Amino acid sequence: xxxxxxxxxxxxxxxxxxxxxxxxxxxxxxxxxxxxxxxxxxxxxxxxxxxxxxxxxxxxxxxxxxxxxxxxxxxxxxxxxxxxxxxxxxxxxxxxxxxxxxxxxxxxxxxxxxxxxxxxxxxxxxxxxxxxxxxxxxxxxxxxxxxxxxxxxxxxxxxxxxxxxxxxxxxxxxxxxxxxxxxxxxxxxxxxxxxxxxxxxxxxxxxxxxxxxxxxxxxxxxxxxxxxxxxxxxxxxxxxx
Amino acid sequence: xxxxxxxxxxxxxxxxxxxxxxxxxxxxxxxxxxxxxxxxxxxxxxxxxxxxxxxxxxxxxxxxxxxxxxxxxxxxxxxxxxxxxxxxxxxxxxxxxxxxxxxxxxxxxxxxxxxxxxxxxxxxxxxxxxxxxxxxxxxxxxxxxxxxxxxxxxxxxxxxxxxxxxxxxxxxxxxxxxxxxxxxxxxxxxxxxxxxxxxxxxxxxxxxxxxxxxxxxxxxxxxxxxxxxxxxxxxxxxxxxxxxxxxxxxxxxxxxxxxxxxxxxxxxxxxxxxxxxxxxxxxxxxxxxxxxxxxxxxxxxxxxxxxxxxxxxxxxxxxxxxxxxxxxxxxxxxxxxxxxxxxxxxxxxxxxxxxxxxxxxxxxxxxxxxxxxxxx
Numbered sequence: 001x002x003x004x005x006x007x008x009x010x011x012x013x014x015x016x017x018x019x020x021x022x023x024x025x026x027x028x029x030x031x032x033x034x035x036x037x038x039x040x041x042x043x044x045x046x047x048x049x050x051x052x053x054x055x056x057x058x059x060x061x062x063x064x065x066x067x068x069x070x071x072x073x074x075x076x077x078x079x080x081x082x083x084x085x086x087x088x089x090x091x092x093x094x095x096x097x098x099x100x101x102x103x104x105x106x107x108x109x110x111x112x113x114x115x116x117x118x119x120x121x122x123x124x125x126x127x128x129x130x131x132x133x134x135x136x137x138x139x140x141x142x143x144x145x146x147x148x149x150x151x152x153x154x155x156x157x158x159x160x161x162x163x164x165x166x167x168x169x170x171x172x173x174x175x176x177x178x179x180x181x182x183x184x185x186x187x188x189x190x191x192x193x194x195x196x197x198x199x200x201x202x203x204x205x206x207x208x209x210x211x212x213x214x215x216x217x218x219x220x221x222x223x224x225x226x227x228x229x230x231x232x233x234x235x236x237x238x239x240x241x
Numbered sequence: 242x243x244x245x246x247x248x249x250x251x252x253x254x255x256x257x258x259x260x261x262x263x264x265x266x267x268x269x270x271x272x273x274x275x276x277x278x279x280x281x282x283x284x285x286x287x288x289x290x291x292x293x294x295x296x297x298x299x300x301x302x303x304x305x306x307x308x309x310x311x312x313x314x315x316x317x318x319x320x321x322x323x324x325x326x327x328x329x330x331x332x333x334x335x336x337x338x339x340x341x342x343x344x345x346x347x348x349x350x351x352x353x354x355x356x357x358x359x360x361x362x363x364x365x366x367x368x369x370x371x372x373x374x375x376x377x378x379x380x381x382x383x384x385x386x387x388x389x390x391x392x393x394x395x396x397x398x399x400x401x402x403x404x405x406x407x408x409x410x411x412x413x414x415x416x417x418x419x420x421x422x423x424x425x426x427x428x429x430x431x432x433x434x435x436x437x438x439x440x441x442x443x444x445x446x447x448x449x450x451x452x453x454x455x456x457x458x459x460x461x462x463x464x465x466x467x468x469x470x471x472x473x474x475x476x477x478x479x480x481x482x483x484x485x486x487x488x489x490x491x492x493x494x495x496x497x498x499x500x501x502x503x504x505x506x507x508x509x510x511x512x513x514x515x516x517x518x519x520x521x522x523x524x525x526x527x528x529x530x531x532x533x534x535x536x537x538x539x540x541x542x543x544x545x546x547x548x549x550x551x552x553x554x555x556x557x558x559x560x561x562x563x564x565x566x567x568x569x570x571x572x573x574x575x576x577x578x579x580x581x582x583x584x585x586x587x588x589x590x591x592x593x594x595x596x597x598x599x600x601x602x603x604x605x606x607x608x609x610x611x612x613x614x615x616x617x
Contacts, residue, residue, distance in 0.1 A: 052487070053488070072487075072492070073487040073488060074490050074491055074492045075490075076490075077488070077489065077490035078490060082488070083488045085485055089482050089485040089488075090485075091477070091481040092481065093481055094477070094478075094481070102478050102486075105475070105478075105491060106489060156489070
């Protein structure tokens with residue numbers, strides 16, 4: 001399998017504070033890769049750096065072999081990187097359809113019928129959104145907004161989908177549903193990089209996983225390996241799940 | 242307020258049912274009426290203490306300002322507290338190139354004013370638009386004052402003496418139009434007071450009103466085109482969530498700069514109209530209080546709604562002239578009304594549909610939270 005994303009020795013600072021240090025990982029085409037870790041471990045910082053919202057201090061990011069370390073965030077969707085941001089980040093004053101339309105904003109082929117197909121794909125994955133096409137995003141529940149944020153990222157027709165804490169603040173039943181959809185999206189051929197606090201679900205769904213602790217990667221392995229590891233179990237899975 | 246909204250809504254529905262040609266005729270009549278306002282002098286609307294034509298000219302001029310500032314504040318969500326600076330640069334471009342340092346005709350001065358203010362918008366925006374929120378407000382506030390202070394202290398701009406003999410637009414004197422006067426509610430033709438079509442002079446403001454009103458309609462049309470294009474959507478996304486907009490592929494900095502420059506250009510156009518109408522300008526015309534008044538127009542009207550801000554611009558220009566007899570009491574009243582507005586209608590008098598929707602969403606969400614339902 002070909003490497004899609006290569007992150008090498010990444011260091012990112014907030015002012016003088018080091019948020020992440022020497023973080024290296026790769027994502028192959030067709031995989032679900034997850035970064036798990038506690039609050040403040042640097043997961044969201046890593047994600048924001050990959051999508052271009054945070055500047056890199058040291059290290060490099062390569063996408064399909066191309067160096068994108070210093071590429072502005074708004075040029076990355078064109079290459080095929082789309083992010084569903086943490087805390088959903090829908091445009092609350094816009095309708096569902098307008099939000100999805102914004103997702104396709106940067107596409108070169110936005111006037112082709114392919115966009116309509118992608119819209120149908122999103123509605124297929126999230127029938128709820130199809131029912132609520134003209135509803136204003138701000139009036140929807142947390143779960144629906146999360147679906148919208150993921151759907152909006154898919155409208156960019158990404159090669160790599162970045163999901164930042166899709167389970168945050170959702171009811172357990174809904175978390176299950178969201179992760180089922182993430183798996184489904186991956187099966188349809190989109191590579192996924194997933195950042196999660198819900199380690200149990202993330203490890204279950206991911207092909208490979210990395211564990212972040214205070215800004216550094218401390219463990220890596222396949223999802224199953226890490227899920228079975230006693231140390232990981234004790235620290236992140238907390239017994240029964 | 243709901244009764245008023247329903248009233249307007251029912252009118253809109255009824256108008257919508259009329260055939261296309263009837264709608265066009267109706268719109269044409271409304272526009273014609275607006276043009277003829279200074280000739281007709283409608284009893285309640287007309288101002289007794291000051292020349293009604295001049296008041297209407299100011300209304301049109303400030304409408305331009307409000308439309309321009311609405312692009313910056315209402316569409317792109319950037320709080321600009323130094324808009325008078327662009328207005329001043331537009332006026333001074335006309336003054337400097339039309340009288341003080343050259344004698345270009347007005348037909349060239351107006352485009353020059355637009356270009357110069359647009360460039361100054363880019364020059365101010367490029368370094369400052371990287372800061373967000375309150376910082377931008379402070380920087381722009383400073384900019385407005387800096388422009389005024391430079392005008393006062395620079396010999397090149399004639400300092401506080403200002404610039405006089407600013408050229409007027411070319412006149413073509415075709416025919417005289419008599420005004421209408423009113424005795425109570427009976428109208429009669431006043432042959433003593435006439436407006437010559439089209440003679441620009443110090444004594445008659447009406448031709449300036451017509452010129453500026455025409456510009457208002459043109460700018461409104463361009464504003465509509467922009468807002469309904471990809472540019473408008475990019476502004477909206479940037480205003481709602483800058484990071485999310487970046488992630489969608491919107492170069493937010495470039496679009497903020499575009500909003501800033503477009504807004505500045507319209508402010509400059511308005512300043513150019515001011516200069517040619519007054520034929521004399523000095524730095525005292527461009528004090529900081531105007532920046533505040535301009536922001537008030539946009540906020541009172543409803544940020545993001547072009548008709549709302551135009552309405553507020555007209556209201557806030559006309560009312561002080563209408564109630565001139567109250568003297569300083571007007572400002573007291575204005576302050577009270579602003580406070581009332583902030584409490585009872587913070588989204589402005591005529592907010593855009595979107596704000597209404599988003600607000601409703603927010604209210605529903607609070608209700609849900611207050612009722613204690615865990616909403617998944």
